[in-house]
Amino acid sequence: MNELLPDLRQLRAFVAVADEGSFTLAAKKLYLTQSAISHSMRALEDSLDCRLLERLGKKTVLTEEGHVFLRRCRRVLGELEMAGRELDGLKRWGQSRIRIGAPHSLCQFLLPTVLREFRDCFPRCEPAIEAGDTVSLLERLAEHELDLVLGLKTQGAQTSKSRLLFEDKMALVVPPIHPWAESGVPDREDLEKIQFIIYARSSETHRLLEKHFEEMGIRLRAPLVLGDMEAIKEMSKIGIGVGIIAPWVAKRELDEGTLVAIPTGGKLIVRQWSIFWNADRPLSLIEETFAGISGMVGSELSRLSRF
Template sequence: MIADPLKIFVTVVEHKNFSRAAEELYLSQPSVSLQIRNLENELGTKLINRSPKHLELTQSGEIFYGYAKNILLLYDKAKEEIDQLSNVVTGGLKVGASNTIGEYILPFVLTEFAAQFPNVGIETSISNTEEISQAIRANYLDLALVEGDVNPADFVIHPLIEDEIILVVPNQHPLARVPIVTADHLQDQVWILRESGSGTRAFSDKLIKDRGIHVQKSYVIGSGQAVKQAVIAGLGIALVSSWIVRKELNARELTAIRIKGKRLTRFFSLIKSKNHEQSKAMEVFTEQLLTHELLTSADK
């Protein structure tokens, strides 16, 4: 395929690593290295300066990278337009998701989409909201599903569903016996928090600040799954998405308690870059997502 050497080069540059690029492309590292050398020989210039621990583009490499990205986009667009003549949706789709959505919602959406459009190649990236948003800005991802707030000046945003944030505590915790807690109840507690950049962490920080809550001690844990297990084990209390503790609440492995005042909610949203051209695969994925039963019928 005419685009293969260019895709290999772009993947190496974006991963800044030959091994990770080879893994993503299902190639051996020697094959990737050979393709880069062939490109350099064909162009008569060095594109990448590399050492065992470092990789950076030469000036020629910077120029070639920009053109290679554009050529790949044009190649995909041409292929899609040709495929549309027979009403076949093809091409690639790079989907990102923040952790909660990536673990509890995206797999079901992708399974249905892949069954309906088997000719679309799908790559996923799951991280916290801040890192996924940065990847959209850089056009490393076509679209993403995130929790919490993002800057509307940077993205096209489609709100998907309201997510309720709930306070969970160990079953043996004194607060587990309090039907409705106030800010006074939450003073000097041990909190389990997500890492900075997480939408849930931003929500927790804002609530703690707005309610004037003094935190006795906090533990930072990098996934929602680990946070809820830490609560079950008795490490502390935490604010979490109701999506991630449904099974545990039904099994009575931990306790959800209400904080006095309005329900704590946020939105899960679909975001895209304002300057990223929409492919047919992006269009149909967006349509399917906005009407997916899991999101439209969820009792939130």
């Protein structure tokens, strides 16, 4: 490899071409000429002594080397953007931005309280929240498109650091007229007969539920799989099936008595909620504060999961 390192303009141009799949669109995005982008890419490939881009018809695609280099470029540019924000925050104390990813359930039941407390500490900070499943959010984190992710520990978290925030336990939820509402933990035969309503098949929660019943040796009927907690609660209320959720998700319904929570049977299903950040950097003061508040609010949710 040539000893000359690429400059930032080349990195930004390369990322733009990779994102747009076109020299012309990349040039428009960066307010440059197509000739300038082409010259920059040739110089970049010469300095690295390898091909990063290939033309397939009208489309420009990455080579294998290009994919490797793109990941590094995103990290470099992400770090520089973060450095700029932190330096700006030193000039104007408390004014910054924090990009947070979290599953929909936490966005609804945890983050409103966390953000209210957080704004009291950093009134000029601008939180940006993105909802999604933990695996996809961790991918965004690895690309430096998010600063923090709240979620369950998954196999896709190897490139990030994490800290435990709180634990909860899953429960069966039924209407008060359901036989289980009085009898408590159902027996094995009842569990095999019932229609369960569970969360999205791609989620870590779904994986934990499957593992739980496999360890109990229980062969369940095909469950009704939904991607919305509110829908699970409503269908449980009217007896479509038995929902499996964390009690804090149904706090209002449990308080009102429209749903009753009972243990799942066998060993309790315990989930560990963590906060994730990129392993190549420490947490900033703002991020440490956000993590601390999340842990305190999460401990209240954990308390609701005790049987």
